[in-house]
Amino acid sequence: MSSSNQKQPQYPWFLDANDRYREIVRSFIGFSTAALVVPFFFITNFPIKPVPGPISDLLSWEVYLSWAFLGLAIVLGLLYYYASAAWVWVAWGQKAYFFGKMRDGWEKVDVCLRYSFWGCAISFGLGIVFALWYMMTYPK
DSSP, X not given: XXXXXXXXXXXXHHHHHHHHHHHHHHHHHHHHHHHTTHHHHHHHHSXXXXXXXXXXXXXXXXXXXXXXXXXXXXXXXXXXXXHHHHHHHHHTTOOEEETTEEEOSSHHHHHHHXXXXXXXXXXXXXXXXXXXXXXXXXXX
16 A cells, blocks of 8 residues: 555654644744733833833833744744644655655654744743843833
8 A cells, every 4th residue: 555545644643742742832822922912011001100202112121032032932833833744744654845855754854843842932931031020120
């Protein structure tokens, strides 16, 4: 039987693990997107200082660093989704088109999945830490 006519995946545990990790990454992307507006919400709803001019005057380096890490978490999460699609092809025993090349093994896809997952998780954590740091030291 050729691999294109398979009824069962060649590596079923690849699909199970992929589904679980993809749900975690989806949460990171959603929370990162929501956390991008937290400084504006904080400034407008807890006005410790009057806003004399533009809101950007009240933002400090912690907010910009938080946004950079949260944005990186979103980008790495999207990279994880891209690699995840290739991972599904590999689980079914097919060649995967991955970064411009046809791949028949899972090693390069696995490395991309690992780095993008942990990069997304760590970036999200750092983004939240810097957002909290800003809110805790707000009245400067």
